Amino acid sequence: MKPVVALVGRPNVGKSTLFNRITKSRDAIVADFAGLTRDRHYGDARLGSREFIVIDTGGFEPDKPSGVVAEMAKQTKQAVAEADAVVFVVDMRNGVSGQDHDIARYLRQCNKRVFLAVNKAEGMADSPLLAEFHELGIGEPHPISSAHGQGIRSLLEAVLETFDFGDEDEAESEEEAANRPIRLAVAGRPNVGKSTLINTWLGEERLVAFDMPGTTRDAISVPFERLGQKFELIDTAGLRRKGKVFEAIEKFSVVKTLQAIADANVVLLLVDAMQGVSEQDAHIAGYVLDSGRAVVIAINKWDAVDGYQREMVERSIAQRLAFLKFAPILHISALKRQGLGPLWKAIADAHASATRKMPTPVLTRLLHEAVEHQAPKRAGHFRPKLRYAHQGGMNPPVVVVHGNSLEHVTDSYKRFLEGRIRDHFKLVGTPLRIEMKSSH
Ligand code: GDP
Ligand code: GDP
Numbered sequence: 001m002k003p004v005v006a007l008v009g010r011p012n013v014g015k016s017t018l019f020n021r022i023t024k025s026r027d028a029i030v031a032d033f034a035g036l037t038r039d040r041h042y043g044d045a046r047l048g049s050r051e052f053i054v055i056d057t058g059g060f061e062p063d064k065p066s067g068v069v070a071e072m073a074k075q076t077k078q079a080v081a082e083a084d085a086v087v088f089v090v091d092m093r094n095g096v097s098g099q100d101h102d103i104a105r106y107l108r109q110c111n112k113r114v115f116l117a118v119n120k121a122e123g124m125a126d127s128p129l130l131a132e133f134h135e136l137g138i139g140e141p142h143p144i145s146s147a148h149g150q151g152i153r154s155l156l157e158a159v160l161e162t163f164d165f166g167d168e169d170e171a172e173s174e175e176e177a178a179n180r181p182i183r184l185a186v187a188g189r190p191n192v193g194k195s196t197l198i199n200t201w202l203g204e205e206r207l208v209a210f211d212m213p214g215t216t217r218d219a220i221s222v223p224f225e226r227l228g229q230k231f232e233l234i235d236t237a238g239l240r241r242k243g244k245v246f247e248a249i250e251k252f253s254v255v256k257t258l259q260a261i262a263d264a265n266v267v268l269l270l271v272d273a274m275q276g277v278s279e280q281d282a283h284i285a286g287y288v289l290d291s292g293r294a295v296v297i298a299i300n301k302w303d304a305v306d307g308y309q310r311e312m313v314e315r316s317i318a319q320r321l322a323f324l325k326f327a328p329i330l331h332i333s334a335l336k337r338q339g340l341g342p343l344w345k346a347i348a349d350a351h352a353s354a355t356r357k358m359p360t361p362v363l364t365r366l367l368h369e370a371v372e373h374q375a376p377k378r379a380g381h382f383r384p385k386l387r388y389a390h391q392g393g394m395n396p397p398v399v400v401v402h403g404n405s406l407e408h409v410t411d412s413y414k415r416f417l418e419g420r421i422r423d424h425f426k427l428v429g430t431p432l433r434i435e436m437k438s439s440h
Contacts, residue, residue, distance in 0.1 A: 006055040006083035010099040013091040014119040018146035019056035055079045085113045092121040104136040181230035185260040188270030189280040193300040197334035266294040273301040276316035292396035294350040294430040295327040303333035350429025354395040363389040379408035398433045406436035
């Protein structure tokens, strides 16, 4: 499971700037999708092949100035409770403040691994002023500059070193991969019908439940079979297993949702037909898009709405989840057990698409055909030359295009390529990423 790293510190030390820098690469991918709302306080990040989740406690704006301290304390405590490690951010230019001491005192007794990041230290990494921060009793100060991107890698190395990411190069045979169950996460805000749906499924199927040992969090996964296909239901945010049935719990946890999504091959996003797409649905959908997982959208409680409401919910999906337009949309009733057959098929198709093999010769032929049909635009003196393509990954599928001057390939041309590749390989329910690799 992805470790969770919280950024804490008093206002204005640069937490949000650091957050943006750490999560930047992911955001850039999705920045131009209209309608994508996101909770700016949680983000996916990666260092090499090690993936983790970052929580930011900066950027909040309390109503009253007097509320700042209380709000900061609340946010800090929440974030620390959810985190596996904490980065305490302080300001090199301001030196150690009383508030820093207060936070340090709290962090010292919270039993988490805490790392001290001294921000705004551009050009001052060797300054003797750095030693002053030892007095916080948090350990070695790491000088960084969030604004300029300095020292951040070595800070993250120190933080991530303490986590076990398993054997990253673990190779898996094709047969093993084919036999592996489809890991499925059911996401959606409280009351959308997650536990009803899951209990309906599990009531129908042979159920073998087990608790997975060896993880710090109490992860639960439930394996089951459907029409010869093995599935593994991932412990889903907002649910708790009680004996053989799942029940909804009051508290909705963003971190749990993120972890379930990260752990899944396919995410089933449930929308309530009676409510339409809420802000929270859109947040969750944003995380799903970031994760690159396959997605199926199911509108639940279809039994309970009339024609007008049906039209409204369809419209709210078209508007607010436009960035997930690769995802199929199904209509179901978990309560009345309607539409569940097509739902299984959609989930299996999405998984098959996400793990489709795309051989280099086929991709390269598609590339050449696309260029013949419509060549990429010249940019000044440069005419991008697309030479060949290979598959760079699965779930999400990644196509790596090789050639020259590829940095001048426009986004609209990439979407054109994406469309042709999708059509050919019949990709449904999965994002497809296209990366350009110029040789010069
Ligand atoms: P937060 O309240 O802790 O989230 O702080 P912000 O990220 O909003 O940053 C507060 C201010 O510090 C902004 O004006 C940033 O531009 C500035 N800042 C952030 N990081 C750096 C840095 O590395 N160097 C300098 N000089 N300024 C920075
Ligand atoms: P969860 O919080 O997402 O796990 O939601 P629940 O499964 O607890 O469902 C919340 C409420 O919606 C319960 O009262 C369910 O009976 C009801 N519900 C769930 N699915 C359906 C459905 O397909 N149709 C109707 N009419 N009600 C449903």
